[in-house]
Structures are given as C-alpha cells and as structure tokens.
Amino acid sequence: MTSSHRGTRDRRKGSRSSGAPPWLVALAAVCAAAAAIPLVYLIVRALDAGIAGSVVATLWRPRVLELALNSITLAVAVTGTCLVAGTASAWVLTRVRIPAPGIWILIAALPLAVPSYLAAYGWLVWVPSMNGFWASWLLLSAVCVPYVTLPVAAALRGASGNLHDVARTLGRGPFGAFVSATWPQIRPAAIAGALLVCLYALSDFGLVSLMRYPTLTWGINAAYGASFNRNQAALLALVLVALALAVVTGERSIRGGQDQVAVRGAPPVIPSGRWKLPVAVVLMAAPVLGVLVPVLGLLSRLLEAETLRSIDVPRLLGAVGATLGLAVAGALLATLLALPIAALAARHKSRLVSVIEATGFLGHGLPGIVVGLSLVFFALAVVPALYQSVIVLVFGYAVLFMPKAIGTMRSGIAGVPGSLVEVSRMLGLSPLATWWRVTARLALPSIGVGALLVAISVMKELPATLLLRPTGISTLATELWSRTTVFEFGAAAPYAAALVLVAAVPAVVLSGFRGVSKEDL
Amino acid sequence: MSWVSIDGLQVAYGDATVLDGIELEIPRGSIVAVLGPSGCGKTTLLRAVAGLLPIAAGTIRVGERLLSSPSVQVAPEKRGMGWVPQDSSLFPHLTVGENIAFGMPRGSRADRSTRVAQLVDMVGLGGMVNRAPSQLSGGQAQRVSLARALAPRPDLMLLDEPFAALDPLLRSALRVEVAEVLRHQHSTSLLVTHDQEEALSLADYVAVMRQGRILQWGTPVEVYEQPANRWVASFVGDTVELDGVWYGGRVECALGLVEAASPADGPSPGDGTPAHLVLRPEWIHLHGTGGIDATVTAIAYGGHDALVSLELSTGQTVRARVAAPNLPRRGDRVGLSVVHTALAYPPAAPTGVPSVTGDRA
Numbered sequence: 001m002t003s004s005h006r007g008t009r010d011r012r013k014g015s016r017s018s019g020a021p022p023w024l025v026a027l028a029a030v031c032a033a034a035a036a037i038p039l040v041y042l043i044v045r046a047l048d049a050g051i052a053g054s055v056v057a058t059l060w061r062p063r064v065l066e067l068a069l070n071s072i073t074l075a076v077a078v079t080g081t082c083l084v085a086g087t088a089s090a091w092v093l094t095r096v097r098i099p100a101p102g103i104w105i106l107i108a109a110l111p112l113a114v115p116s117y118l119a120a121y122g123w124l125v126w127v128p129s130m131n132g133f134w135a136s137w138l139l140l141s142a143v144c145v146p147y148v149t150l151p152v153a154a155a156l157r158g159a160s161g162n163l164h165d166v167a168r169t170l171g172r173g174p175f176g177a178f179v180s181a182t183w184p185q186i187r188p189a190a191i192a193g194a195l196l197v198c199l200y201a202l203s204d205f206g207l208v209s210l211m212r213y214p215t216l217t218w219g220i221n222a223a224y225g226a227s228f229n230r231n232q233a234a235l236l237a238l239v240l241v242a243l244a245l246a247v248v249t250g251e252r253s254i255r256g257g258q259d260q261v262a263v264r265g266a267p268p269v270i271p272s273g274r275w276k277l278p279v280a281v282v283l284m285a286a287p288v289l290g291v292l293v294p295v296l297g298l299l300s301r302l303l304e305a306e307t308l309r310s311i312d313v314p315r316l317l318g319a320v321g322a323t324l325g326l327a328v329a330g331a332l333l334a335t336l337l338a339l340p341i342a343a344l345a346a347r348h349k350s351r352l353v354s355v356i357e358a359t360g361f362l363g364h365g366l367p368g369i370v371v372g373l374s375l376v377f378f379a380l381a382v383v384p385a386l387y388q389s390v391i392v393l394v395f396g397y398a399v400l401f402m403p404k405a406i407g408t409m410r411s412g413i414a415g416v417p418g419s420l421v422e423v424s425r426m427l428g429l430s431p432l433a434t435w436w437r438v439t440a441r442l443a444l445p446s447i448g449v450g451a452l453l454v455a456i457s458v459m460k461e462l463p464a465t466l467l468l469r470p471t472g473i474s475t476l477a478t479e480l481w482s483r484t485t486v487f488e489f490g491a492a493a494p495y496a497a498a499l500v501l502v503a504a505v506p507a508v509v510l511s512g513f514r515g516v517s518k519e520d521l
Numbered sequence: 522m523s524w525v526s527i528d529g530l531q532v533a534y535g536d537a538t539v540l541d542g543i544e545l546e547i548p549r550g551s552i553v554a555v556l557g558p559s560g561c562g563k564t565t566l567l568r569a570v571a572g573l574l575p576i577a578a579g580t581i582r583v584g585e586r587l588l589s590s591p592s593v594q595v596a597p598e599k600r601g602m603g604w605v606p607q608d609s610s611l612f613p614h615l616t617v618g619e620n621i622a623f624g625m626p627r628g629s630r631a632d633r634s635t636r637v638a639q640l641v642d643m644v645g646l647g648g649m650v651n652r653a654p655s656q657l658s659g660g661q662a663q664r665v666s667l668a669r670a671l672a673p674r675p676d677l678m679l680l681d682e683p684f685a686a687l688d689p690l691l692r693s694a695l696r697v698e699v700a701e702v703l704r705h706q707h708s709t710s711l712l713v714t715h716d717q718e719e720a721l722s723l724a725d726y727v728a729v730m731r732q733g734r735i736l737q738w739g740t741p742v743e744v745y746e747q748p749a750n751r752w753v754a755s756f757v758g759d760t761v762e763l764d765g766v767w768y769g770g771r772v773e774c775a776l777g778l779v780e781a782a783s784p785a786d787g788p789s790p791g792d793g794t795p796a797h798l799v800l801r802p803e804w805i806h807l808h809g810t811g812g813i814d815a816t817v818t819a820i821a822y823g824g825h826d827a828l829v830s831l832e833l834s835t836g837q838t839v840r841a842r843v844a845a846p847n848l849p850r851r852g853d854r855v856g857l858s859v860v861h862t863a864l865a866y867p868p869a870a871p872t873g874v875p876s877v878t879g880d881r882a
Contacts, residue, residue, distance in 0.1 A: 419610040422573055425597040426604035427624025428673060437623075441614055 020348035021431070025356070028340040032359035035337070035399050038374035039241065039362055045377045046234050063219075068239055071215040074136055074208070075201040075243075081141040082197045086148025087190055088282045091178075093149070094156040096269050096279055104283060105153065106511070111290035112146045113507035114500075115460040115477070117206025119143050121484045121496055122294020124210060125301050128487065136213040142290035143207070144200050148193035149286075155189035156182070195251040202244055203367030205463040210484060216240040217369045217463065224373060224467065234377065237370045244365045295500070301493040311494050315479075320498055323459050323475040329390070330397030330458035331405075331451040337398055338405035338450065343439075345406070346413035357406070364403040371396050372467030393468040400464060401457045405450035412446020413439060452510055459503040476502070524549035524709050525570075525677055529579035532562075532569050539565045540733045543579070547677075547726075552703055552710045554720035556744075557730035558756065563713045566730070567679050570711060571604060572597040583676055603670030603678040603708075607685050609662040611654035617641065617665050618650035624673045640668040643702060660691045667699060671706060678703065678710040684719060696723055717757050721745060729753050745801075749784055751866050754799045759828070761805065761839045764868065767796040772865050774798050775835045776805075776857065777813055781865040796865040802828060804861035805841035807849060812856035815839070817849045831857065 093104055111119075119139050123130055159182060167177035205217040216236050223233035301307055341360040344353055363371065375396045379387040386392050416439050424434040440447070462477045469478065476499040483492035523546035530543035539562045547553050555563045568574045570581055572588060572595055581589035583602075588595045611620050621637045641650055644664035654662060663683060670678060683699070684692040700723050703710050714720050720727050721741040729737045729744060737749040748754035751762075765774030767790040772781045781798060783790055790796055807829070815831035818838065826844050833839060841857065849855055 417608075417610060419606050419608060420612060422571075422597070423604055423606060423610045423669075424612075424623070425573070426571060426600075426602060426679075427669070428598045428601075428626075429624070430596070430598055438612060442612075 020344060020350070020353065024340060024344050025352065028344040028353075028356050028360075031337040031340050032356045034395075035360050035362050035402055037378060038366060038371045038396075038399055041378045041382075042234065042237055042241065042370065042374040045374070045381075046238050064236065064239065067214055067216045067219040067236065068243070070133075070213065071202055071217075071240070071243065074133065074140070074213070074215060075198050075247075077133075077137050078140045078144060078201040079194050079198045081137070082144050082148045083190060083194050085141065085282070085286065086145045086193060087152050087186070089145065089286070090149045090152035090156055090186075092279055092282050093153045098279070098283070105150075106508075107287050108149050108153075108283070109146050109511050110287050110508065111143050113504040113511075114143060114291055114294065115206065115462065115503070116140060116143050116200075116204050117210055117462055117477070117481060117484070118298075118496055118499060118504075119290055119294045120207045120210040121480060121489070121492060122297035124484065124487075125297035125489045126293065128489075131212045133213055136208050136211040138289065139211070140201055140204060140207055142286045144197040145286040145290070147196040147200065148190060151189040151193045152186050155186040159185035191251060195247060198247045198251075199244055199365060199367075202240065202247065203369070205367070205369050206481065216243075217367060220369050220373060221463065221466070224376075230377075233373055237373050240367055241370055244367060248365045298493055298496045298500070301489050302497050304490060307490040307493050310491070315474075316494050316498060319474050319476050319479045319495060320502065322473050323477070323499075323502060326390070326394065326397065326465075326475060327455040327458040329394045330401065331455040333394055333398040334402045334405045334454040335409075335447065335451045338402045338409055339447070341402075342406050342409035342450075343413055343435075346410045347418070360406050361403045363400045366400070367463070368400055368461055369463035369467065371400050372464035375399075375464075376467055388468075388470045390470055390473070393465065393470070396464045396468050397454070397458045397461065400461065401454040404453040404457060408446050408450035408453060409443065412443040412450075415446070416442045449510070452506070456503050456507050456510070459499070523547060524584065525711070526582050527570070527579070528582075530566070530569065530576060530581065531578035532565055532574060533577045538577075538733060540569065543733075543735055545728060545735065545738070547709060547711060549709050550707045551725040552700065552712060552723060553726045553728065554712045554714055554724035555728045555730055556714055556717060556720040556757070558715055561730045562733040563715075563730050564681055567681050567711065567713045570677075571602055571679055572600050601673070601676045603673070603675035605663070605666050605670050605678070605680040605683045607682045609659075609666040609686075611657075611662055611665055611669075613654055615654075616650065617646065617652045617654070617657070620654065620665055621669045621672050623669060626673065636672065640672055643705075644668045645698070659687050660695050663687065663695065664698075667702065671702070671708070676709065678708045680710060680712040682714055682716075683712070685714070685716070692719075699723075721757070729757065731756075746861075747782070747785070748799075748864065749786065751797065751799060754864065754866075759802050759840070759842070761800045761802055761841075763798045763800075763837065763839070765796055765798050765865075767794050767865055768792050772796050772798045772863065775833045775837045776839065776859060779859050779863050781863040783865045790865065790867070795868045797868045799864040799866060800839075800859065801842075801861070802840045803842040804859055804863065805839060806858050806860050807841055807843055808856040808858065810856050812858040815855055815857050817851050817853045817855060820848060820851060822848070831855070 089108060092098065093101060093108060098104060116139070119142070123135075123139060163181035163185070164177050167181040168174070172180055203217060204215075205221065208215045209218050209221070216239060220233050220236045220240065223236060224230060338360065341357060345357045375392050376387070379389075379392045383392075420438050420442070421434055424438045425431070429437065459475070460477065462481060465475055465478055466481065469475070474482075476495045480492050480495040480499060483489075483495070525545070525547035527543055527545040530540055530545075531538060532540040543566060545553070555566060557563045565574065569576050569589065575594050576589050576591060578591055579589075580587060583600070586595075587593055588600055611617075612623065615623065618634075618637050618641070621640055622633050625633055625636065637650065641647055644667055646661060646664055646668075649657070649661070654665070657665065663686075667683070680699075684696055687695060696719060712720075712724065721744070724741060727737075727739065727741050727744045728735050729749075731752065737744055737753050739747075744753070745757055748757055754760050755762075763774045763776065765772040765779070767781075767783075768778070769792055770780065770782070771778045776798075779798060779800075781796070783796075813833065815833050817829055818832050819830040821828040821830075822845075824845065826842050827848050829841050829843050829849060831839050831841060839857075843849070
C-alpha cells in the first residue's frame, strides 16, 4: 500500500470532508465577522481619533504606565499563585487517598460559580477596610484557582504513574520525580489553565474596583465616566487588549505538546498523620476563601432584620426579570451566531475554517469592559439610534460569550458520526432535512448546554452591562455593584443572594453534567 | 443488458488518483462484489456510485439516467440507492421501526407501518420494532440497517463491507441470510469487501481490484479457477506455485508434466520457454501409492479439511487440501496427482504479491 493510498483512506474514514458548502462558509464568516466588530472598531477608532500620533507620548504618561504595571503585577502574581496552588490541589485530588473524592472535585470547582465582585462584596461585609493589591491578589487567586486545578486534575488522571515510579527507582526524590516525570505530562494542561487565570486577572473589573486597586480596567471605567476624555479610555482599552493578546500568543508558543504514553493510573498515596493538615489546607483554601466566607458574609447581612424589612420587592423582582430576560436574549443570539461556526468547524478543516473559528473565539480574549467600551463607540458612530439600547447590550453579550457556545456545540456536532449523515442522504433526505432530523437532533443536548453556559455568564457579567445598559434597566449585577460601591452592604444583600440563586446555583448543577467543561462556567 | 454502467471512471483526491479507468457493467437483479485489499479504492468506488464523492472523469449511469460525470453530480438523496455501511449507523434517537421508516416516501401511516412490519419480519426481527438501537446486537443492527436501506425500494443497493465488524461465525450466517433477502427482493446490489470467501460465496460476479484498477471481472468460478494474473491468483485463494517449462498445453515441473492453460488475454507462451505454474491446493489429490512420490512434512488442521505440506523428491514443497477425516500423518509417504488444469503465467515475478497465508483471514 502506498502512502498516498493510506492518506486518502484516512481522509475517507474521518467524518470531515474537505469541501464545505459555500453558503455555510459564508454564513459562518458573517457570524465570525460580528464577533470581530468590537476589536476592529476599537482599533479604527483609536487610529481615527488621531491618537496614533500621540500614542507613544500618551503611553508614557505616568498614569497609564502605572495602571498597566498594576494590571501586569496583579496578573502575574495571581497566575503564579494559581499555578502552584492549583497544581497542588489537583495532585491531592488525584494522587492522595481522601474521603469522597468526587465531592471534593465538585467543591474545588465551586469558586468558578462565584463572580469575582460577589466574592469581594462578601469579604467587604466582614472586613470593610480591605483594599489594595494584597486583598485583590488573595481573592482573585481564590476565585481563579479552579481554572488550573480542574484541567491539571484531568491531566493527572490521564498521566502515567509508571514514569514517576521509574524516576524514583532511578534515584530521584518525590519532588524530583514529580518535576522530571509528572510535570512534563501535565504541563500543557497547567499552562492552558494559567492562561485562563491570566486573562481573568487582566480583565477583572468588579473585584479590583471594589478593592480600590487601580488597574487598566478600573482606569478605562474611570476615564469613560469622565466623559470628556473618551480617547483616554480607548487608549487604555487598546493597551489592555494588547496585553491580553500577548498572553494568548505567549501561551500558544510555550504550551507545547506531549506524546501520550500508555497509561497505568498511579495508586493513591495514603496521607500519614502529619500530612493530614497540609492536605486539608490545600483542598479547602480556595473554596473557603472564594466561596464560604463571602456566602456567609452575604447571609449574615441578608438575615438581619433591618435588611429583610427594607427589601424593595418590586425593584428586586425587576432586576431578576431584567437579568433573566437579558440572559435568555444573550444566549439565543450567541447560539445563533455560534451555530454556523460550530457546524462548519465540526465537519470541515481548512485554513479559512480555522480563521473563521479563531475569529469567533475573539471574545474569549477580550475583557468585558473593552467590548463594552468599543460597542459604545460603535453604536454612537455607526448606529446612533441603537446607542444605549438593549440590542447593543445583547450583542455585546453574544460577542463575549460566543466562544463558550462554539466550543460546546462544536464537540457536540462533531460527535454525530458522519456516516449517519451519509445514510440519511442516501435515504433521500436533502442536506437541510438531514441537518434538522439527524445532526441537530443528536447535537441538541450540547446546543442546549452551550446556550445555558452563555446565559449563566450573561447573568454574572458586570463591566459590559455597566457600560452598555439602557438607562432604567438594572440587572442583579449592577444593583449589587452600585450598592456595594457606596458601602450599602445590607441593601446589596438581597441582590447578591438572588444572583447566587439564579446564576451560581445553575452553574454548579450544570458542572455535574457530562461533557460540560467546568472552566466554561 | 446492464442496469448499472460505469465507464472510464476516475476519482482523485487532490493530486492522488485513487480510481483510474474503472469499467463496470452490472446486470439488473445481480449481486456484484468488488473484492480488493485495504486501500485499493473499493470503498471510494462505492462512495462515487453513491454520489458522496465527485468524479474526475468518466460516467456513472443507472438505467438510462446519468448520475455522475465530471460536470454532473446528482445529489445522493436523488439517486434512489440503498446504503448499508460497515458499522450499520442506525440513528440512535430512533427506534428500529422509525429507523426503517426514515427514508420511506410519505404515505398513509397504515401503509408505512405495514411495510415496516413486513421488512422487520423479512430480516428476522419480528417483535423488535420498538427497540432502541442500543439494545441490539451487532448482527441485529446490521439487519435493521439492511431493512432500512431496502425500505424505499432502491434501484441499486450499495453494501460497504457490511459484515466486517461482525464475529466470524455470525458473519457467515448473516451472509447467507442477506444474500437470500437481496435475491428475494430482486435487488441489484454492489457489495464491497476484502474477504475472498464472502465475495465468492455471495456474488454473481466478482470484480477484483488493486491500486485503483479492476484487474479481473467474472463469475466467482472464473475468478478463482482462471485468475487473470499471479497477484489475483494468490489474492483470491491459496496457491501452490512452481517454476517449470511450457510444452504446448503442459508444464514440465517438479510435479511432472502438468496440464496447464495460460491466461486468456495474455500472449501464448512458446514451447520450451520458462513458465510459472499456479495450482490450488485442492487440485492436488493424495493417493496411497502411484503418481508423484512425496512425504508429508506438516499438517495444518482446519476441522473440515486440512492443508497438508508435502516434500517432493526434488526437495520442493507443495501443499494439498485434503478433506477430513481421511488425513495422512506426518512422515507418511504418499503419491500425488493433479486433477485440474493448472495455470501457467510468465515467469517474471510481479512485485507486491501478498503472501499466501498472511493475507487470508
């Protein structure tokens, strides 16, 4: 058998065929282009406003530099902390015999369900004087650790324990064996997790603002609020985008690949007495700091008689309604935009398809505040009628959270065997009828899960909502925010509790589903 | 009168030509097997006929309808063909009955369910109409797949190694059943397989394929007894091969003077020229005495028969298929005779001849 024959056979066996229908490519390209609007428009705007000439000069203004440095310092510190703490807790979760390991995995994922500003609120209730770098670092780390813990735990479960044993017999100590044998196997997962942490830390707005630590996101909001200097906001946004893109590209180049070896799971270590405390600390630090303390703080305020008496029920219900309505609208639009891209990427492979898919994923690297700001400029300049309308807000959500929908739906659609599609065609069904009766039908659960992930993210989103919401519309997140910034912790409590109920609880439930990547929550 | 005609078919993936100059004429109501090793392009041929692939040159017609040419590619759903894939590919979200009804033309509910019941009975799955595909065994799933393909009464059935995923016992049983169903329905069928036994036992005609070309077309008997060349001979069945010299219809070799024929389309060899003699092991008979002397050196016991290795007085080894239970023992001295006209090929050794035992299941 010649190699060319083998090649063609492989192509046939795969469910991907080379020729994508032009209408699907066109449709997917249009959807992806929508996702590119904020970034493209931000750049256009920055160049247009004549900033280009003064960019360098402005960049070296002490204030800009300080904000950028603050952002970088925080992102680096949080990423490093999460890398170490997440790897340690992943190792404990997979390699140490602990009671009820399944429950511990779920607990380890919990901090992801809590929006960062909610964690900050919960802590401020206890310690109103908390502020600055260290507070931001501690809370942000606690909230972000699962981004590393979860993928590394998955990688460790798939990593061979043999290599560790071999390294030990060759004279390495326990730590040396971990570094030389186990770490290379989990490195890609750890670095991918670290990327998510780094992006999260760079784009976080709520937590750092509540902790009064001035980063770029804070600066963007401040400059935008002082509406006479929107060019400054655009410039800061550009700096932030550049940092985020640098992180994404950097991660691509250092992640590397590792050939999988035949796997034999490592037998779990039984912790001896003096190790029990450290093990418990590693497992519980993030959930306690990121979830337990804030939720208790929230409850303590909520259950105070004065709070309960002064709950403005209609206003609360209004915020719940607005939050749910926006979530549904955002999820629908994101799903609609993501569907052609996911369908294309699941079945076809070419350079053009990769470009379209990557464009659809842009929102993944763009901070919410940047998307918000850019869409404000876009609406004002291109479609002034829509400025401060629900349509632009929902569109912003769709751009930001489309990647979650694309990822989930793509794997769902790719999971429908190509042979079923062929059989359906051979039985006389047109491509569209086949898509409807076979592919979509079988991929329906993953399409639903993708939409739910988007809905949950929309409910938690703060900065884009703050920038884009029409006057008079308040979501749970903005209500919580506006009350917390003025230290009305009691008045904020009902909104925080409602947010936990509508967003965090579904997130936890959803994370128990098979095929749901917890990092998407 | 042929029903399906494939003329000068060429299929290419990019620069690689996978099928080249394929000619095939399939008579109405017959079962044709395309037999070839992995990667020979036989599944590509099937997919081109199904309309799942564009073709680079040639034409594919069914009846008088042009279905494929470089400028025409009738969509798969408009070809009226039945498709039975290797892995059965039942729709997991539909029951057995719904799977079978999937491609049936819209009509009254009663008509459809009568037809479904009929088909379910025909493939021997009565009472399983409401089962989910996950509750079926591999053989049952493949039967449903067959019934589903037959349901819209296709003009041509395409079967892509339909038994390859089944275990050997089930495979041969299902093979017989499927052949019966197809013949009963008077379906014209094109079956692709790499299993020689399957092709020979099931089909009315066999097309032997290699590296994108059809090497031989004929009935199973023709293909087995008069292979077009040495490669076909050893791919289609076990061979015994000896070098010898051609003398007008006979070859002088270690088995003495053996009656032989040269391939019909090849040049007739001249007397006294070297020839490569090919026989089937069952064409060599063993006797207590008489014929050519040989010693039994090994016996590969197969239950119903055995392949007996025999050393000739010249030191060469030949193998004979002997029906059980009258088997010789190792070390026995026996006499041999050749009971069938052998095949004589030019002596030049073609490359890539599969080993006689290694390639067979």
